[in-house]
Each structure stands twice: as C-alpha cells, then as structure tokens.
Amino acid sequence: MENCTLYTHEVDMGKVLTRMRAHFDASALKVNGQEDNWVSITVVSKKRRLRKGNTITITYRQRSVPGYTLEHSDEPIIVNLHGMHAFVQQIDADNQELKQRLLAKIPTINTEVAIKAEPSFNGDLRSAVMDLAYELDAFFFSEGNVIFNTDVQGFWDKTGALLLDVNGHSTATNLNVNIEAKYFDSQTPPSAEALERKARSLQQLQAMGVRSSAMLPAIVDESAVTLRSREEIAGRVAVLTAINGVAFGHLAGKDVISYLQRNQLWEHTSPAERKFLENPTEEEKTKATWKCESIWVLLWALELVPELGYMTDLCNLDMVPEEVFPFRGLSGDVAFFFEKATKLRSATAILDANDLYYRAHWSCVDARLKSEEAPVHPGVVYERHYALNWLINYRNQPWDEVTCDT
Incomplete structure (x- = not known):
C-alpha cells in the first residue's frame, strides 16, 4: 500500500x-x-x-x-x-x-x-x-x-x-501562494496611510537601485498593528545578546544557560534557543551568528541604535555603546539594561522599516529565483525582515515561527 x-x-x-x-x-x-x-x-x-x-x-x-x-x-x-x-x-x-x-x-x-x-x-x-x-x-x-x-x-x-x-533538500525553484479573492470580501481595503507607506518604500528602493514589485500588497497600518511591548523587546534582545557569545564560540552553552537562569531570562528563551544552548553544534553556531542583525534591529526599536543603516552592509555590534549593550559577561547583571531600555520607536517608524524590508526581501527572492545577483545583501535583509515582522506581531507568530512572506 x-x-x-x-x-x-x-x-x-x-x-x-x-x-x-x-x-x-x-x-x-x-x-x-x-x-x-x-x-x-x-x-x-x-x-x-x-x-x-x-x-x-x-x-x-x-x-x-x-x-x-x-x-x-x-x-x-x-x-x-x-x-x-x-x-x-x-x-x-x-x-x-x-x-x-x-x-x-x-x-x-x-x-x-x-x-x-x-x-x-x-x-x-x-x-x-x-x-x-x-x-x-x-x-x-x-x-x-x-x-x-x-x-x-x-x-x-x-x-x-x-x-x-526531511533532509532539507529541494529541486523546485518556486512556489506560488494563491488565495481566493472571495476570502478577502470581509476584509477592510488598505488605508490611505498604508498605500502612502507602500509608495514611499517603492520610491526609496528605486532610488537605491532596487527593483521591487508594485503588485505586493500594502502592510497593516497603525490603526490595526499591535507592536511588541518595550519590556518584551528588551527581554528578547537580552537573551539574543547572551546567546551571541555562544554563536561566536566565546562562551559555552551550559554557562549561558546558568547566566540566563540567574538573571530571570530563561523564561524568555524560545524552544529552539534552549535546544541550541543544550547542544551548540558548529553548524548551528554559524546559523546563530546571523542573529546579530536581529539584535541590531531590536536595539534600534528601543532607540539604543540611531539608524538601521544600509541593506548592503552587515551590522557592527561593536558600535553599540557599552553602557546600553545588554550582555556584560557571565558575571554581569542585566538589570541595568532594563533601566536603560525606556523608549520605543513610534509605530510609524517601525512600520516604515517593515514595509521597506518586506519589499527589498521580495527583490532578493526574485533575484535568487532568476539566478541573478541581489541588489542588496540577502542575509541582512532576511534577518532584519524577520525581526521587524516579530516586532509588528506578524500573524501573531512566536519568535521561532516568524515567517518572512514575500
């Protein structure tokens, strides 16, 4: 059978x-x-x-x-x-x-x-x-x-x-995601705010030499978005900065587990992060180093980094002032960081960034499917889009399950 x-x-x-x-x-x-x-x-x-x-x-x-x-x-x-x-x-x-x-x-x-x-x-x-x-x-x-x-x-x-x-292999190059139009019948059409945001993003990308698609829909607007709370963002970035030390081989997973538990951060870790810390293989370490871009975005959201910077360049966490960087070593106390993380960027700024990276991500996917060179750094764009989607509660997905649809 x-x-x-x-x-x-x-x-x-x-x-x-x-x-x-x-x-x-x-x-x-x-x-x-x-x-x-x-x-x-x-x-x-x-x-x-x-x-x-x-x-x-x-x-x-x-x-x-x-x-x-x-x-x-x-x-x-x-x-x-x-x-x-x-x-x-x-x-x-x-x-x-x-x-x-x-x-x-x-x-x-x-x-x-x-x-x-x-x-x-x-x-x-x-x-x-x-x-x-x-x-x-x-x-x-x-x-x-x-x-x-x-x-x-x-x-x-x-x-x-x-x-x-199950081994992660593919031979297909594309998969269309089609939705019956009638399922949108009860949905509110895009607001003027959302459409204006979309237009600004397309103009900005065009000025950067990045081709995107005008067919992509507008994203949620400020009246409908529910941003992650400042406290939740601070907890997430505090966890990520500690795990960052394991990703780059500076710290042992078991030592970071003890650090997180001692600082009441263990409850803020995701299932995938716990699995990684319990068995940080070299392959998983390499993948985890990319979360520097998520750290950068979340610190930006907390107004602890002034700008996201260019889509063509990797972030540099060494540029984050030491007095506002969450992780200060295994013997450090993270309480100071929660005292510093008192601000959150406006919904306008976060949605502007999300819309821009969403459309830039489409360009990266399109280039990959056509075997062309992407006009921006695909890894940087994907990781930042990931963090921005989490910030806006995209589809109410938890950290491990965030999708970056294009």
Missing part, C-alpha cells in the same frame, strides 16, 4: 470527481455518497495481463470556514496544519526562500485530500493524481511512493518537483 496527501486552498471537491472521470470510465469508478457531496471515491485502473488492476481510494476533510490564516482551533485539519507548519519550520533547508514560501502556503490550505493506493500507484493512477494536483493548485505530502520514486518523506509541488524533504 502507498499513500500521499494533497493540500489545496480549493473547497470545490466536485473537481476531484470531474478529473477522475476524465481519466477513467464509469465502470472503474465507485462513488460513496452523493455526487455533489461525496464521501469517498474508489478508482480501479485497467487490469494487466495475469495481474489485477491497482486501486486508489480518495477521501478528504475541510475547514468548516474557509480562509487563509491559521487561527487556534480544535478542528482536525487546523490542528494538522499547525503541526505541519511547526514540522517545516524546524527543517534546515538548503533553499530557505522556498521553505518560507511553503510556510506561507500552509495557512492558506482549506482542504486535505488523502489518496491511498493498493498495492501502489501505477502509470494510469499516477497520471490521474498528478492531473488532480494541477487542477487543485495543490502540493503533496508523501512518505515515499512510486509517484516520486523515493522513500524519503517530504513535500512536492503540483508538477512533481521536490519542495522540501
């Missing part, structure tokens, strides 16, 4: 029956339930000489209310999508931009179509399933079968290209 699952934003399951009928005659199909509200579909492929035909059984489940975000819910499909999002988040992907697109697509899923093959997906069945994926604009999750000629667990796009496997 082989299995695969299709995930789609579509809710019209009549399309499934239509596509199966396009591939197989009536004698090969058995529909359980009503034509316009079927429960399962069984398809038997043509028999081969001295061999029985192969069979697939198709079932599905859907959200009770279609949408494009993942709210907290006990619905089985929503619970599964939350689990999938967390699963993808922890994979160390070779293609980080493609991974972020997959993370952005998961919340848009409305329907999960499960397909079971007995004993396997032969040529006729494989062709029908691939056609169905294309019709539904779906992606696959599979633990391995003859459709993808592998036994590795992973995600594939509607063409059969590998989006991401």
Whole structure:
C-alpha cells in the first residue's frame, strides 16, 4: 500500500470527481455518497495481463470556514496544519526562500485530500493524481511512493518537483501562494496611510537601485498593528545578546544557560534557543551568528541604535555603546539594561522599516529565483525582515515561527 496527501486552498471537491472521470470510465469508478457531496471515491485502473488492476481510494476533510490564516482551533485539519507548519519550520533547508514560501502556503490550505493506493500507484493512477494536483493548485505530502520514486518523506509541488524533504533538500525553484479573492470580501481595503507607506518604500528602493514589485500588497497600518511591548523587546534582545557569545564560540552553552537562569531570562528563551544552548553544534553556531542583525534591529526599536543603516552592509555590534549593550559577561547583571531600555520607536517608524524590508526581501527572492545577483545583501535583509515582522506581531507568530512572506 502507498499513500500521499494533497493540500489545496480549493473547497470545490466536485473537481476531484470531474478529473477522475476524465481519466477513467464509469465502470472503474465507485462513488460513496452523493455526487455533489461525496464521501469517498474508489478508482480501479485497467487490469494487466495475469495481474489485477491497482486501486486508489480518495477521501478528504475541510475547514468548516474557509480562509487563509491559521487561527487556534480544535478542528482536525487546523490542528494538522499547525503541526505541519511547526514540522517545516524546524527543517534546515538548503533553499530557505522556498521553505518560507511553503510556510506561507500552509495557512492558506482549506482542504486535505488523502489518496491511498493498493498495492501502489501505477502509470494510469499516477497520471490521474498528478492531473488532480494541477487542477487543485495543490502540493503533496508523501512518505515515499512510486509517484516520486523515493522513500524519503517530504513535500512536492503540483508538477512533481521536490519542495522540501526531511533532509532539507529541494529541486523546485518556486512556489506560488494563491488565495481566493472571495476570502478577502470581509476584509477592510488598505488605508490611505498604508498605500502612502507602500509608495514611499517603492520610491526609496528605486532610488537605491532596487527593483521591487508594485503588485505586493500594502502592510497593516497603525490603526490595526499591535507592536511588541518595550519590556518584551528588551527581554528578547537580552537573551539574543547572551546567546551571541555562544554563536561566536566565546562562551559555552551550559554557562549561558546558568547566566540566563540567574538573571530571570530563561523564561524568555524560545524552544529552539534552549535546544541550541543544550547542544551548540558548529553548524548551528554559524546559523546563530546571523542573529546579530536581529539584535541590531531590536536595539534600534528601543532607540539604543540611531539608524538601521544600509541593506548592503552587515551590522557592527561593536558600535553599540557599552553602557546600553545588554550582555556584560557571565558575571554581569542585566538589570541595568532594563533601566536603560525606556523608549520605543513610534509605530510609524517601525512600520516604515517593515514595509521597506518586506519589499527589498521580495527583490532578493526574485533575484535568487532568476539566478541573478541581489541588489542588496540577502542575509541582512532576511534577518532584519524577520525581526521587524516579530516586532509588528506578524500573524501573531512566536519568535521561532516568524515567517518572512514575500
């Protein structure tokens, strides 16, 4: 037996029956339930000489209310999508931009179509399933079968290209995130403030020689945004600066754990940070060094760094005045920093920065997909966009799960 699952934003399951009928005659199909509200579909492929035909059984489940975000819910499909999002988040992907697109697509899923093959997906069945994926604009999750000629667990796009496997590998180069326009019907259109911000960002990027897309939507405006609190930002940056010492090999993970616990900061660490400190491998250390850019952004948000600087240059934490830098060694006390962190930049300034880096990030992704050189530093832009999205509570995502959709 082989299995695969299709995930789609579509809710019209009549399309499934239509596509199966396009591939197989009536004698090969058995529909359980009503034509316009079927429960399962069984398809038997043509028999081969001295061999029985192969069979697939198709079932599905859907959200009770279609949408494009993942709210907290006990619905089985929503619970599964939350689990999938967390699963993808922890994979160390070779293609980080493609991974972020997959993370952005998961919340848009409305329907999960499960397909079971007995004993396997032969040529006729494989062709029908691939056609169905294309019709539904779906992606696959599979633990391995003859459709993808592998036994590795992973995600594939509607063409059969590998989006991401458990080892972090990909062969696909892009993944479109489509949302039905009707799901926006009840949404408030962009405000004049948001549209003006978008226009300013595009003009600023153009002046820098950075091409972005005018098709990207406006971001949230000041009337709808809920910024992280000054206290939460201070706690986050205090944790990051301590972990920074481990990332660069200056400190041992266990010593920083003791420091964080002694300074009542351990509760502010994320699950991924705790895992890193307990076993800081060289590979993970290298990845963690990039959080210097997050530290820079958060200190800027607290008005402890005057400017974010250029998108082409790495930040330099040595430029942060010692009297306002949170970490002063393992024997230091971080209380002084919370006394210094008394200000928070305006929502206007933070949203301006978020909008600008969002559009610059698109340019980096576009350049990568076209195998061109990005006009700004992709790593700098991504990490700063990450921190800025956290600052504006983008999709209410915790630190480890922040997505940088473009």
